[in-house]
Amino acid sequence: MELEKLDGMSVLETIAKHRSIRKYEPRSLPKNHVEALMRAALRAPTDAAMHLWTAIRTTPEQRRVISEWIGQPHVAEAGEFFVFLADLHRVEKLLEYRGERRGRNDFSLLVFAAIDAALAAENMALAAESLGYGICFIGAVQNAADRIIDLLKLPPHTYPLFGLTIGIPAENPPTRPRLPLDLMIHEGSYRTYSEEDMERAYREMAPYSRRRDWLRMLKRYAAEGGYFEAREGYMRELFRKMSFNI
Template sequence: MTSVPAVPPRLSPQQVRDLFDAHRTTRRYKPDPLPPEHLDAILYAAQRAPTDATAQMYSFIRLTDAGVRQQVADLTVNPHFATAPESFVICLDVHRLRLLLERGGYERGHFPAVAVHFGVGDAVLAGQSMLLAAELLGYQGCWIGGVLTNLQELVTLLELPEGVLPFAGLTIGLPDESPAQRPRIQRELVVHDNLYREPEPSELDEALERMAPITARGDWAQTLARYFAPGGSMETREVGLRAVLARQELGNG
């Protein structure tokens, strides 16, 4: 029997930085399929992710049927769902948790908000472990928030039972593009020592300046506003998400 190492292989700090510097969000892929052993390793990594209370409150819908892939691509307005070698819809899943409890002779309690909290956490941890494993194997990928577009139709298409909610999509494959590395805001705005610290106006200005190069007009605030200001796309998604949370017994709508 092969022994499992007590600690992972040690990389130098620079190797770790190089690994994450190589990360790119990729939407165009070469058609090469993933070898079965690569896909197996990626899914293995996903299932080794941390999980709250051992519950593993997530499921992956792997899209293999060309027709379903195209429908998901159309509903989410993300064409690479149909063209990536591997495409997944990553879901929080407390439906299976209920079934396991019932099989063991117990009832599931009533905790819809907590289910969303920990279900999303489990789904994110598993999905990001999947993506990291893929990148270690030489692939790139893309997290897709567009699952919230036409969310009700997506839930119906995938026949998701109550307690299962799409969180995001994830596509993986060999990249067929070389996008530029995207900047990030300064660390001082995201790491707080002991207590939350309100940023200074000058720090906010610096953050806007740092992120400006990713936009066509050099105005990151304008980009954020398209999503998060009144009338932005997030308000539209809010309505649909609340309706689906109620439908899936994960909230009061």
């Protein structure tokens, strides 16, 4: 199905209405919609046309298993779950096929692979939302990345960065808050943050959680002893296991 022939919401309306969906009707998407969403991902910009990403469209059984591993039921409930990879393997193969060798560029290509993958996934997400589906990015694939690598038979120089659930929403949450725009986009040069900026940030983000405590969330993920500290060594080790020289 060609994208432009589908009747979706406008891009601006789709962006404005975005909220992550974590409850889905246990129904699959029509084939032509799935095809269109995959094509939307493919249309995303990609640095130097290197296409440094791959997505794996998982089967219902794979979704069930991954959902259990990472403790996120919405992964099993959603009609579709794609795992987005950083992929230096295919470009390496393409070079080798024509007698060339990929350079010593694992780190820099990996950074750009993450950018490529995020752009492709967001294109897919926006296309899905414009058709009325709900989506949720799933970084928690990191909590079982080693098993997911085996399950999806990923070759060296690939890495599962995040997942994307897509399905028919079974909840209708409000849009969630964001930091004030002037803290995110600075005019001319990087700004210094005042005490008032900090207060505004916590005030604006308070409605994010029922307890009105955004700090609790930040601490859980980004502070000492948080999830990302726990991931640090594990992810580095897995990247090495996938033959990345970083």
